[in-house]
Amino acid sequence: MARSALLNVMVSAAIKAGKSLSRDFNEVENLQVSRKGPADFVSKADIRAEQIVYDELRKARPTYAFLMEEGGEVAGTDGQHTWIIDPLDGTTNFLHSIPLFAVAIALQRGDDIVASVIYNPVMDELYTAEKGGGAWLADRKRLRVASRRHLSDAVITTGIKTQGTSNDALQLRQLASINPAVAGIRRSGSICVDMAWLAAGRYDGVWEAGLKPWDVAAGFLMVKEAGGVVTDFAGQPGSVWNGQVVAGNETIQAALLKTLKPIQ
Template sequence: MARSALLNVMVQAAIKAGKSLTKDFGEVESLQVSRKGPADFVSKADLRAEQIVFDELRKARPTYAFLMEEGGEVTGTDGAHRWIVDPLDGTTNFLHSIPLFAVAIALERNDEIVASVIYNPVMDELYTAEKGNGVWLNDRKRLRVGGRRHLADSVLVTGIKTQGTPNDALGLRQVTHLNPAVAGIRRTGSISVDMAWLASGRFDALWEAGLSPWDVAPGALMVKEAGGFVSDYSGKPGYVWNGEVVAGNETLQLLLLKQLQAVK
């Protein structure tokens, strides 16, 4: 796969940030035994990774705006482009020495997501996508969503914090409703990894709510470029900004959407 210049910039930023996180991940494992714990350390690791991404992208495209999980919004001057950045998606996993997290970057052009990168540094899996050019794993394998057509044969993935918010309570009701109808339900703790794995066919369908744009934008493009379909809970395309995602191949996405709409 030949990358565009823009995608090269994004990949370089993600890999550099991923190397920083991998180094910090080795440190956080040893901090698990300390009384203070690794929470402050992980916060600094998150900020370091975001600063690396910001510096790399700003150096390459100084006129582009930013929307970042930690740093918020940074205005640009060209009026058309914005980077959407999650420097550490899967912070709780990182905090607990669970090696499943990612650096996620999307590029928005004139209100449309046109390119994205998700890099899982521990597994060294680099997912890249550009509008119209498909989604690729490590530049070698072009990905497609799975072809299953029945929920009973499918493994779904979702994310529930179980902290008492309305979204979490609804999510638990949805799991209870769906569990007898599917082959399995997983919860990895990283929505970016979930969506990349959906694009690769490892998961068959996905749903989650209470998300932010940096959670959704990178992976949603990958799912679509892999032949999948994405909507919010109402079936409309507002998922990046309202934080509700239902995704899968054309058949499963519709079947899952119907099941979710039956849960109140």
């Protein structure tokens, strides 16, 4: 795969931020007994990673706007382009020395996500996608969603919130309904990794609610370019703005959606 100049900029930013996170990740165990505690450390780690991404992208495209998990919104003069950035998706994994987390960068042009990068630095897995150009792993392997056609054969992933969120009870009802219908449910702790792995055919489906645009923007395009379908819980075409994702190949996504729709 030949990367566009735009995608090269995004990849460079993600890899630089990933190297910073990797250095910090190797220090996590030593920080478990620090006076300030690991939560303070991880905030510094993701702010540092976000600053690296911001600096790289701002240098390359100085007129573009930003929407960032830590830094919020930064206006641009372009009027059409916005970078959507999650510098560390999978914070709890990071804190517990679990090597499943990612840097995620997406570019929105008008109403469309047109390019995305998801990079897991510990596993050194780089996922990229451009609208109309497919989704790729390490520039060499074109990604396609899995071809399984029955929920009973499918491994589905979700991100169950566990402490005091408004979606707690609903998620537990969804889980109780979906669990007996599928081959297995996984909870990786990183929606960006989940959607990249769905695009790669490792998972067969994803559902989750309570998401922010930076959680799903990069994976949204990745799944679509790998031949997948993404909607909200009502079955409407997926948007990074409504906080809901139901995704998979056409058949699995439809079956997953049918199972979820009646649950209130």
